[in-house]
Amino acid sequence: MTSSPTRPLFAALTAFALLALTGCGASETIEDTANASAGDGATQYPLVIENCGTEQTIESAPQRVVSLDQNSTEILLSLGLEDRIVGTASWTDPILDSLAEADEGVPRLADNAPSYEVLLGADPDFVTASFGRHYAEGGVTTRDRLDETGISSYLSPTDCDNGQSINGGGTRTTALTVDALYTEIRELAEIFDVGAAGEELVADLEERAAAATDGVDFGGRTVMFWFADTKTPYVAGGLGSAALLADQTGLGNIFDDTDDWPAKGWEDVVDAAPDILIVGDLQRDRFPGDRLDDKIAFLEGDPLTQTLEAVQQDRIIALHGAEMNPSIRFVDGLEKIQAWWVENGDDL
Known part of the structure; x- marks a missing residue:
């Protein structure tokens, strides 16, 4: 949550305002992009991701993902991946109107954090989280435990500082930048082999942010x-x-x-x-x-x-x-x- 000096986090937004992009509306689902990265630029597997102090190897595009937070769920839905989401949790607000239809068939495992047993009951091959408390001792499960069961995991870079989760017990020492969010979008898009959808979502957010602050x-x-x-x-x-x-x-x-x-x-x-x-x-x-x-x-x-x-x-x-x-x-x-x-x- 600011300091008085202007931070570099949105430095690129003004330039993007000049691009006159014609993206989607408010955080909308990107249409017809589920296979947008096929062909040139397609993800090459196995994919190795350095993610907040862990190394994750993704053998192929995940087919059964559980998202432990609303933030990551809405990114996945915006990338057109609703058919691969087998469970969500930890909601603070109603789903965005623009994502409501995509979200209709997505199971909600819990309004807050699910138990480890409920998580496993969804039979995921991949787990995402926005906040590292889910992966901490006393949370849903540890990332090591997921690794032992052959389930890859991902934590939003927005919750990471010096290789440690802020929400999972670490301390933020440098200001959060919007680039961390855009990294999350791009990395998830790469993991799921929908790179073009990720770039389209980032461009839309950049354009709207520039317009909203003008x-x-x-x-x-x-x-x-x-x-x-x-x-x-x-x-x-x-x-x-x-x-x-x-x-x-x-x-x-x-x-x-x-x-x-x-x-x-x-x-x-x-x-x-x-x-x-x-x-x-x-x-x-x-x-x-x-x-x-x-x-x-x-x-x-x-x-x-x-x-x-x-x-x-x-x-x-x-x-x-x-x-x-x-x-x-x-x-x-x-x-x-x-x-x-x-x-x-x-x-x-």
């Missing part, structure tokens, strides 16, 4: 990104995924001196007095205040938070949880921030 500049107005939990708010720090949103729109994160997603006290928030609140509307009930209505009720009813000018002036932007995570939906988040800016920017 002319948007909050001029350093301060912001708090609140993901979850009313008791001890889980907020965006300075090096993680929300930094992708703040840096590109000229927002200054009040917690940009922290590494990723710290837990803070409300006293810290009130002392910092953010100009704007960006809050997560999570369609789950894992922590108190996951849902937007509960967050708003808390902000307006708590004696401490109701003193915030951002609350009193209703300077609140609601994003889905997936739009605050390092996923293809970061573009949807940028577009919502842009829409709020167009309507309210002159009043700041």
Whole structure:
């Protein structure tokens, strides 16, 4: 979740805005690309992937994949791979409208994390995850254990720093860049032998991100990104995924001196007095205040938070949880921030 210096993460986006691409709409499924990489540029197997401190050898394009997170599921669906997904898990939000039809036949193993037995019951030959907690001790299973059963695995590069999973117990030391997300898309496309679909998806995201940030500049107005939990708010720090949103729109994160997603006290928030609140509307009930209505009720009813000018002036932007995570939906988040800016920017 930012630091005040402008990060290099979206440096290439302005150039891509000049390309005038005609890609799909909001994070849409790429049509008719399931075999797009056949012929020239087709994946050569066995494929060896260096992935967050592990080496994975993919003997052939996976046919039965389980995705342990919504983020990776929506990438796979966007690549046209719904027929190969035998299970998904860990959802914070409804599926994108543009992917709803593709998702209809995909089994959901669990709304949160499945058990190892449930995972094996889907009979996967490949497992993906956006967050390394699933592969940590006490999670779904370890990658070593999957290797022992002949199942290859993949972890999003957005959750990796110096060969360790951030969400699995590591520490982020360098700012997350959008290139990590694009690497994930391209690597999954290569693994599944749909390289052209991967390039088309990346180009579409680049074009939309450039358009969503064109002319948007909050001029350093301060912001708090609140993901979850009313008791001890889980907020965006300075090096993680929300930094992708703040840096590109000229927002200054009040917690940009922290590494990723710290837990803070409300006293810290009130002392910092953010100009704007960006809050997560999570369609789950894992922590108190996951849902937007509960967050708003808390902000307006708590004696401490109701003193915030951002609350009193209703300077609140609601994003889905997936739009605050390092996923293809970061573009949807940028577009919502842009829409709020167009309507309210002159009043700041």
